[in-house]
Amino acid sequence: MTRVLVTGSAGFIGFHTASKLLQRGATVLGVDNFSDYYDPALKEARNDILSNHPNFKVARVSIDDMEAFGAAWAEFQPDVVIHLAAQAGVRYSIDAPESYVAANLIGTFNVLELARRHATKHLLAASTSSVYGANTDMPFTETQRTATPLSFYAATKGATELMGHSYAHLYKVPTTFFRFFTVYGPWGRPDMALFKFTRGILAGEPIDIYNNGQMVRDFTYVDDLAESIVKLTEAVPGTVPVEGDSLSPVAPFRTVNIGAGRQTQLMDYIGEIERALGKQAIKNFMPMQQGDVPATEASSALLKALTGYAPATPPSAGVPAFIDWYLAHYRN
Numbered sequence: 001m002t003r004v005l006v007t008g009s010a011g012f013i014g015f016h017t018a019s020k021l022l023q024r025g026a027t028v029l030g031v032d033n034f035s036d037y038y039d040p041a042l043k044e045a046r047n048d049i050l051s052n053h054p055n056f057k058v059a060r061v062s063i064d065d066m067e068a069f070g071a072a073w074a075e076f077q078p079d080v081v082i083h084l085a086a087q088a089g090v091r092y093s094i095d096a097p098e099s100y101v102a103a104n105l106i107g108t109f110n111v112l113e114l115a116r117r118h119a120t121k122h123l124l125a126a127s128t129s130s131v132y133g134a135n136t137d138m139p140f141t142e143t144q145r146t147a148t149p150l151s152f153y154a155a156t157k158g159a160t161e162l163m164g165h166s167y168a169h170l171y172k173v174p175t176t177f178f179r180f181f182t183v184y185g186p187w188g189r190p191d192m193a194l195f196k197f198t199r200g201i202l203a204g205e206p207i208d209i210y211n212n213g214q215m216v217r218d219f220t221y222v223d224d225l226a227e228s229i230v231k232l233t234e235a236v237p238g239t240v241p242v243e244g245d246s247l248s249p250v251a252p253f254r255t256v257n258i259g260a261g262r263q264t265q266l267m268d269y270i271g272e273i274e275r276a277l278g279k280q281a282i283k284n285f286m287p288m289q290q291g292d293v294p295a296t297e298a299s300s301a302l303l304k305a306l307t308g309y310a311p312a313t314p315p316s317a318g319v320p321a322f323i324d325w326y327l328a329h330y331r332n
């Protein structure tokens with residue numbers, strides 16, 4: 001049975017990924033520091049669900065604490081490592097850039113170093129659609145240049161991809177970096193649009209809509225994302241590229257978009273929330289925020305070539321699923 005270490009297991013994406021791995025018969029060690037970037041009670045609630053599974057254990061350590069993290073890793077002896085712990089959020093990186101250095105740069109360095117020491121069979125790590133920065137050629141393909149990040153968050157994520165490439169080249173650890181496209185769904189992050197809008201609409205408070213609503217996102221439903229991640233664990237970067245591959249010519253390393261390949265207007269996304277709640281939002285239109293990008297769209301061709309799978313759930317199905325969860329979880 002595969003032994004998988006998942007960093008950020010109490011986070012939104014880590015929770016869904018660990019759940020799916022457990023359902024598929026893996027033994028999982030979650031690593032999480034339960035940071036208070038948002039309400040840790042939500043992280044504890046996710047962790048409680050994972051902890052009901054006999055093949056799950058959690059180590060409450062920070063990935064930037066090499067000693068504690070290294071000890072947990074050495075004791076568990078994973079075959080595969082899925083690195084999802086990060087300081088996320090585009091707009092928060094304007095206010096607190098230093099937290100991105102600790103979690104993303106130092107934390108990822110520790111992951112790479114431990115993967116090298118333990119000769120991990122496949123290291124998979126989270127990057128972001130934000131690395132496409134100022135690119136305007138859509139859909140975004142993995143072979144495009146990513147040298148124009150617009151936020152420090154995107155810059156740190158892009159840096160982790162480069163760090164990962166050098167380690168894959170030097171020490172031959174097969175490495176896959178995912179680029180996630182605005183992931184949403186049940187158990188979502190309270191700092192993201194869907195959660196903020198839902199909370200605001202229910203409270204009868206105005207919601208802030210950036211760039212006057214002139215925003216486009218390739219919204220990716222979290223269960224489709226977790227399915228993609230689990231399938232990609234089997235797609236170990238080797239030496240033979242597939243069609244349209246981003247495989248490095250000098251390292252067992254590739255980047256892969258995980259997105260639906262479908263653009264949704266922000267105002268249509270808000271419309272889905274209003275419909276699911278049966279309540280209109282009070283809309284506070286605002287200017288573009290520092291660091292934000294106006295539009296994203298993934299090419300999912302490489303993901304499909306590697307796994308035979310691509311995300312397909314539309315916001316008309318995914319948003320109501322979030323609302324059902326939200327109302328049940330916060331009904332008191």
Ligand SMILES: O=C(O)[C@H]1O[C@H](OP(=O)(O)OP(=O)(O)OC[C@H]2O[C@@H](n3ccc(=O)[nH]c3=O)[C@H](O)[C@@H]2O)[C@H](O)[C@@H](O)[C@@H]1O
Nearest residue numbers: 088089090128129130180181182192193194208209210215
């Ligand atoms: O996939 C990505 O690259 C990124 O997706 C999200 O970033 P974002 O696209 O900003 O996701 P949301 O917070 O859900 O925002 C969706 C849209 O709503 C807008 N928005 C967000 C929040 C808000 O209060 N008002 C508002 O209009 C944003 O500007 C954006 O256009 C995540 O927060 C990042 O961690 C991730 O790396």
